[in-house]
C-alpha cells in the first residue's frame with residue numbers, strides 16, 4: 001500500500017482463535033462411508049494432481065504471521081469464542097445443526113463440491129461463528145472502534161439447511177442476527193465483496209426488510225452461480241438484496257464505482273446501525289478470477305468505513321470469507337486493517353497508467369527533431 005499516511009488513529013481489534021486451525025479435512029483419512037463418499041472419491045480420482053483441501057489452516061497463519069512481522073499501530077489481537085446452539089439456531093435449522101454436530105470427531109463429506117469435516121471441524125466452525133459474534137459485541141459495546149474476525153471455515157455459502165462451498169455455518173449471518181436479537185440493532189447492512197456470490201447470506205435474509213445485503217461478485221457460471229442482478233429479495237424484503245455481478249477480470253475501478261454509485265446511496269437510504277463486511281480477498285488477481293489490488297481493498301475499506309461513520313458511529317465489523325493465495329490474502333487483510341486503523345485509503349489508478357506516465361516523462365523530447373539532444 002502506498003505510503004502510510006494517517007488521517008486519525010482508530011483502534012481496531014482483530015479477533016482470532018487458534019481452534020479454527022483444527023479444521024483440516026484430509027482425503028487420505030477414512031471418511032464416513034456412503035454414496036457421497038463414493039461420488040467425491042470418483043471426482044478426486046479423476047484429477048491429475050494430488051487433491052488437498054483448498055481452504056486450509058495456512059490461510060490463518062499467513063495473515064497472523066504478517067501482522068506479527070508488520071504490526072499496525074492501533075491494532076490489537078483478542079481471542080474468540082464458540083457460538084452457542086441458540087446463536088447458531090437463529091440462521092440454521094435444528095435438523096441441520098443436529099446433523100453437523102453428529103459429525104464431531106469424524107471425517108465426512110458434506111457436499112459433492114468437496115466441502116468436508118475433519119475431527120476438529122465442528123468446534124472450529126462453532127468458534128468461527130462465535131468469534132464473529134465476539135467482534136460484533138466488542139464494537140457495539142464500544143470496547144473497540146472496529147473489528148476484524150479472522151476466522152475459518154468461511155461462512156457465506158452456508159445456507160439454513162446446507163453446508164457448501166467450504167462453509168459450515170454462516171458466520172456473518174449468525175453475527176448479524178445476534179446484533180439484531182441481543183444487541184439492540186435495528187438495521188444491519190452486510191457488504192459481501194468476496195469474489196464468489198454469498199448465496200447463503202442472501203438466502204437467509206431474502207425476505208428480511210431490516211437486513212440489507214449488498215454483494216459484488218464474479219457472475220454466473222462462476223461458483224456458486226447465483227446472484228443475478230434481478231435477485232432483489234422478496235416479500236417485505238424486496239429491495240433489500242442488491243447484487244452486482246461482474247465479468248471475469250473486473251478490477252478496482254469497476255468495484256469502486258459499484259460501491260460509490262450503488263452501495264453508498266443504498267446505505268444512505270436504509271441508514272444501517274451496524275455495518276458488517278463479508279471480507280473475502282479472492283477478488284485479488286493472484287486468485288485468478290478478478291483483478292482487485294491491495295489499493296483496491298484499502299479503498300473499499302475506506303468506503304465502508306465512511307458509511308459506518310456516517311450512519312452508525314463507525315460501527316464496522318469485518319468477517320473473513322475466502323482468499324486462497326496466502327500472499328494476496330495476508331496482504332489484502334493487512335491493507336484493510338491499515339485503513340481501519342486510520343490510514344488514508346489510496347485512490348487506485350488503472351494498472352499501468354503510472355508506469356506509462358513515467359515513460360512519457362523519460363522519453364520526452366527524444367523524438368523531437370528540433371531537440372538538440
Ligand SMILES: [Zn+2]
Nearest residue numbers: 194195196322
Ligand atoms: Zn470466495
